[in-house]
Amino acid sequence: MTAFGRNPDGQGTLFRVWEQAGTSGELTVTLPGKFKTATPVNLRGMNMGAPIHITNGRFKFNLPVYAPASFVLQEK
Numbered sequence: 001m002t003a004f005g006r007n008p009d010g011q012g013t014l015f016r017v018w019e020q021a022g023t024s025g026e027l028t029v030t031l032p033g034k035f036k037t038a039t040p041v042n043l044r045g046m047n048m049g050a051p052i053h054i055t056n057g058r059f060k061f062n063l064p065v066y067a068p069a070s071f072v073l074q075e076k
Contacts, residue, residue, distance in 0.1 A: 003070070009045030012072040017063065021059040024065040026075070031073070033057045 003016035029038075037051035037053065038051070038059050051074075052059045063069050 002068070003046060006062045007045070007072050009041075010072075012039075012074050014045075014070065015073055016041055016068055016070040018067055019063045020069045022065055024063060024067075027063045027069075028058055028060045030058050034075050035073045036076045037074045039074070041072050043070060045070075 001015070003018050004016050005014060007014040013035070015029070015031075017029075020043060031054065033056070033059070035054045037052040038054055038061075039047060040049040040061070042048050052061060052071075054073075
């Protein structure tokens with residue numbers, strides 16, 4: 001995890017991870033239970049897809065090799 005905090009580009013909480021081991025694959029993230037969705041964004045904070053529902057504090061996504069994955073988390 002390289003970022004977790006106030007979204008500098010607007011509302012919500014920014015969450016970012018980078019894959020640095022050279023292996024892509026599905027990643028499961030566990031967060032505090034106060035979030036309902038994770039919207040994929042690029043490094044400039046622009047929307048890159050549909051929101052992913054967070055269930056029981058968890059969501060899954062595919063993390064590409066040597067790449068970042070950023071999300072704006074919205075609270076319940």
